[in-house]
Amino acid sequence: MLKYFHLTKLQWLGILKWSLYGLLTLLVLLVQTVVLSKLPVCGAKLTPLPAFIVCVCIREGPEKGGVYAILAALLWCLSGADFGNLSVAIIPIGAMLSAVLCRAELTLRLLPAALCCMAVTLLDASAIFAFKLILPPTVAVENYWRVLLPGVLLSMLFVPIHYALVKLISRIGVRDAL
Amino acid sequence: MKKHLTAKTKWLIVIAVLLAGLMTITAAVNRGRPGENLIQTMLTPFRSATSALVRQVEQYYDYVFRYESLQAENEALKAQIIAMEEDVRSADSLQRENERLHQLLGLSEEHEGYHKVSAYIISWVDSNWKSAFTIGKGTNSGIHEGLVAITEYGQVVGLVTEAGTNWATVTTVLDSALGISATVASTGYNGVVEGALATGSEGLLRMNYLPTDSVLRNNDQVLTTGSTVYPRGLILGYITDADFDETGVAKYAMLKPAAELDDLEQVFIITEYENQ
Numbered sequence: 001m002l003k004y005f006h007l008t009k010l011q012w013l014g015i016l017k018w019s020l021y022g023l024l025t026l027l028v029l030l031v032q033t034v035v036l037s038k039l040p041v042c043g044a045k046l047t048p049l050p051a052f053i054v055c056v057c058i059r060e061g062p063e064k065g066g067v068y069a070i071l072a073a074l075l076w077c078l079s080g081a082d083f084g085n086l087s088v089a090i091i092p093i094g095a096m097l098s099a100v101l102c103r104a105e106l107t108l109r110l111l112p113a114a115l116c117c118m119a120v121t122l123l124d125a126s127a128i129f130a131f132k133l134i135l136p137p138t139v140a141v142e143n144y145w146r147v148l149l150p151g152v153l154l155s156m157l158f159v160p161i162h163y164a165l166v167k168l169i170s171r172i173g174v175r176d177a178l
Numbered sequence: 179m180k181k182h183l184t185a186k187t188k189w190l191i192v193i194a195v196l197l198a199g200l201m202t203i204t205a206a207v208n209r210g211r212p213g214e215n216l217i218q219t220m221l222t223p224f225r226s227a228t229s230a231l232v233r234q235v236e237q238y239y240d241y242v243f244r245y246e247s248l249q250a251e252n253e254a255l256k257a258q259i260i261a262m263e264e265d266v267r268s269a270d271s272l273q274r275e276n277e278r279l280h281q282l283l284g285l286s287e288e289h290e291g292y293h294k295v296s297a298y299i300i301s302w303v304d305s306n307w308k309s310a311f312t313i314g315k316g317t318n319s320g321i322h323e324g325l326v327a328i329t330e331y332g333q334v335v336g337l338v339t340e341a342g343t344n345w346a347t348v349t350t351v352l353d354s355a356l357g358i359s360a361t362v363a364s365t366g367y368n369g370v371v372e373g374a375l376a377t378g379s380e381g382l383l384r385m386n387y388l389p390t391d392s393v394l395r396n397n398d399q400v401l402t403t404g405s406t407v408y409p410r411g412l413i414l415g416y417i418t419d420a421d422f423d424e425t426g427v428a429k430y431a432m433l434k435p436a437a438e439l440d441d442l443e444q445v446f447i448i449t450e451y452e453n454q
Binding site: 067082151 | 306307347
């Protein structure tokens with residue numbers, strides 16, 4: 001019976017890796033909702049979580065990373081995110097396509113990853129903004145370049161830290177696998 | 179490119195779209211997403227711990243870097259207290275006169291008793307288009323949807339719009355979704371106060387539907403008129419500006435909220451109140 005519960009070293013390392021990703025996701029979510037949401041910069045609240053999800057997906061590939069992206073976006077949505085339903089689709093799809101794009105056409109480096117992070121964060125924020133333009137209470141159009149764009153750009157300041165941490169974690173178990 | 183876009187990835191994309199659809203439909207039908215209460219309940223201890231840590235850091239920062247400004251603020255407040263004591267003395271004589279007139283006319287005393295539950299703010303909504311926060315108490319402390327959140331000084335903070343086991347979401351007065359029936363304390367003009375967040379005037383409130391001939395002065399206090407949701411006489415804000423609205427048949431006033439929402443750490447939820 002016990003042999004069914006036996007895990008190889010590689011499997012243990014896999015559990016460790018995904019636990020670390022989980023912990024970091026929770027940490028980024030807490031920083032975003034407890035600290036950054038209270039301290040707007042240039043009138044915009046910063047949202048580093050979408051970029052973090054994209055970074056993990058890029059490093060881990062569209063399949064494993066895709067599953068993670070869906071779960072992480074779901075966590076964000078259920079933690080009370082405004083219009084989080086949209087993010088459940090946009091962030092994982094954006095992250096998976098970024099992973100495919102980076103592997104097929106670009107490289108697994110910081111700059112392509114940062115560009116993909118910005119594209120996904122901007123797409124997610126823009127989609128929510130588009131709904132806010134239609135559904136009451138509506139927001140003013142000028143808020144797009146006055147609040148949304150600076151917010152997205154400033155959120156990108158976290159990408160180098162995200163990417164470095166994710167790169168470090170993604171190496172766990174690589175040597176044992178070879 | 180096609181080599182990397184495997185069948186599994188395509189399935190994951192379909193799952194993501196289906197999940198988003200499911201979330202939207204259930205949110206529209208049940209006014210809440212499935213599993214939200216569970217996730218929020220599980221996150222509450224983590225959020226409480228993080229916000230407690232942030233409060234400690236802020237206190238330490240204030241002590242180290244804002245000591246002098248706090249001292250100056252203290253001096254200004256002392257001067258304000260002296261001026262207010264003067265006002266209280268003159269108000270006392272007016273109150274005695276008011277009581278005598280009440281007795282003469284046989285009017286009943288208006289009394290409002292509040293039952294409050296205090297709660298700490300554990301997180302803020304991370305959207306730029308919504309002003310709301312989560313508190314670390316919920317239905318297990320008697321908090322439910324539709325209750326009013328105030329500060330210790332009776333200033334309106336917002337309304338509980340969602341409540342779970344150990345958490346509740348308070349939408350603040352700055353959010354454009356709330357409409358509160360209000361009155362200008364000095365003149366008695368009535369109107370509806372809404373948050374000006376969506377219109378691009380962050381941090382301000384807008385009092386609509388004021389009479390065209392109303393005379394509004396800066397720093398006039400605006401209070402709640404009293405309704406089934408909001409008790410009477412709670413402070414909403416102070417007038418900072420006024421003008422005719424877009425239609426030209428009514429006036430509006432811009433208000434500075436009485437509650438300092440940026441520095442808010444703790445709120446009081448009115449669970450019961452009496453209007454006798």
